[in-house]
Amino acid sequence: MNKFVFFGGKGGVGKTTVSCAYGLKCVREGLKTLVVSTDPAHSTSDVFDQQFGDEPKPVEGYDDLWAMELDPDEEVQRHMREIKRTMSDQVSPSIVNEIDRQIELAHRTPGAYEAALFDRFIDVMRDSEAYDRVVFDTSPTGGTLRLLALPDFLEGWIDRLVSKREKSIDLYEKAAIGDREARRKTATDPIIARLTERKEMFEFAGRTLREDAAFFLVLNPDELSIHETRRAVEDLSEYDLGVEGLVINKIAPEPDEGEEGTGATYLRERYRTERERIERIETEFAQPVVARIGQRVEEVKGDLLADVADELDIEVAPEVSV
Amino acid sequence: MTLADRIEVYRERIEEWLHGLYHGMIEHPAFELIEKEAEDTEDTFMFACFADAFGIPSPVSYYTAELLPYLGEEFQQWERRMWDRESLIERKGQQYHF
Numbered sequence: 001m002n003k004f005v006f007f008g009g010k011g012g013v014g015k016t017t018v019s020c021a022y023g024l025k026c027v028r029e030g031l032k033t034l035v036v037s038t039d040p041a042h043s044t045s046d047v048f049d050q051q052f053g054d055e056p057k058p059v060e061g062y063d064d065l066w067a068m069e070l071d072p073d074e075e076v077q078r079h080m081r082e083i084k085r086t087m088s089d090q091v092s093p094s095i096v097n098e099i100d101r102q103i104e105l106a107h108r109t110p111g112a113y114e115a116a117l118f119d120r121f122i123d124v125m126r127d128s129e130a131y132d133r134v135v136f137d138t139s140p141t142g143g144t145l146r147l148l149a150l151p152d153f154l155e156g157w158i159d160r161l162v163s164k165r166e167k168s169i170d171l172y173e174k175a176a177i178g179d180r181e182a183r184r185k186t187a188t189d190p191i192i193a194r195l196t197e198r199k200e201m202f203e204f205a206g207r208t209l210r211e212d213a214a215f216f217l218v219l220n221p222d223e224l225s226i227h228e229t230r231r232a233v234e235d236l237s238e239y240d241l242g243v244e245g246l247v248i249n250k251i252a253p254e255p256d257e258g259e260e261g262t263g264a265t266y267l268r269e270r271y272r273t274e275r276e277r278i279e280r281i282e283t284e285f286a287q288p289v290v291a292r293i294g295q296r297v298e299e300v301k302g303d304l305l306a307d308v309a310d311e312l313d314i315e316v317a318p319e320v321s322v
Numbered sequence: 323m324t325l326a327d328r329i330e331v332y333r334e335r336i337e338e339w340l341h342g343l344y345h346g347m348i349e350h351p352a353f354e355l356i357e358k359e360a361e362d363t364e365d366t367f368m369f370a371c372f373a374d375a376f377g378i379p380s381p382v383s384y385y386t387a388e389l390l391p392y393l394g395e396e397f398q399q400w401e402r403r404m405w406d407r408e409s410l411i412e413r414k415g416q417q418y419h420f
């Protein structure tokens with residue numbers, strides 16, 4: 001099993017429950033585990049009845065289980081403060097205002113939130129030596145998928161930027177033939193250095209996601225969530241990321257024989273259609289269904305979480321399958 | 323001052339003039355041409371980095387904003403150039419000194 005495990009899926013299907021349950025399962029088998037929530041509507045705190053923040057914190061009541069909740073907004077602010085600080089060291093005060101505007105603009109674009117989240121992803125993956133397993137409870141499908149596709153896309157973009165920059169520097173150097181001093185030099189150019197640094201970061205992310213990460217999709221037995229899952233599988237395979245399995249969550253229980261009230265009839269009917277859908281999921285998807293989790297009346301936490309963990313048929317041992 | 327000295331001074335002056343002439347007619351325009359070309363390439367670079375300064379949303383502006391502290395001066399000049407530039411022909415035309 002890979003070190004990084006991602007759970008994705010449509011909003012509200014129970015990714016957090018499944019991620020936390022899987023984290024618990026890993027811990028039970030002796031792995032030090034970190035559960036990372038990237039969903040802006042953080043619900044890890046609800047599952048464990050404990051507040052988490054941007055730094056990993058031990059989960060009370062469980063040994064070796066840690067959790068953290070990423071806050072992209074905070075990260076965007078931090079990134080912006082950092083740039084402004086570097087700027088006041090580098091640039092003369094007369095133009096700081098002009099540039100400030102551009103910096104603020106860049107941190108307000110729709111992509112900023114994703115970029116910040118992605119940066120945090122990479123940070124977490126980089127500083128994960130202390131853990132045997134890192135479980136990502138991701139935000140709903142669309143956002144996360146775009147996030148995982150970023151490394152490839154950004155690497156290409158940065159490549160183009162670097163080659164443009166190199167070309168203009170090369171021209172400056174050519175213009176400086178003789179004893180004239182070139183306006184810029186490749187070796188000392190801070191721009192190329194910055195861009196290369198970024199590129200290495202994206203390469204690391206791309207490599208880790210392809211080689212050391214497993215993806216599971218959580219879905220409910222309803223049409224919408226099946227459609228969304230199908231799209232997600234296709235998108236992920238487009239980025240060379242294979243989905244290892246599906247988790248079907250919130251399956252309605254079957255009423256006992258002989259129960260004939262309105263509620264029981266409704267439930268029987270519902271159970272029957274869900275049965276069909278589950279069969280369809282099993283036959284239509286190439287990925288194995290690794291868990292079928294029944295719907296619970298109460299919020300899943302505490303002992304219930306342990307029950308759910310038992311229902312997950314996902315390999316935990318680190319040496320199995322890569 | 324001997325005759326030899328005077329010839330020496332005269333030759334130096336001629337040499338300086340010739341070099342000035344060469345620089346003005348051939349060397350400098352050539353440097354300028356290449357530098358202008360470099361600036362043009364740099365403009366494309368800047369645009370690729372900060373397209374959002376002109377209202378075009380850019381997915382990488384979050385990352386390229388990190389470059390701004392090092393590009394401060396250039397960024398401002400570039401922005402001014404981009405707003406002011408009338409046409410590509412005008413810009414290319416600047417290279418010729420009639």
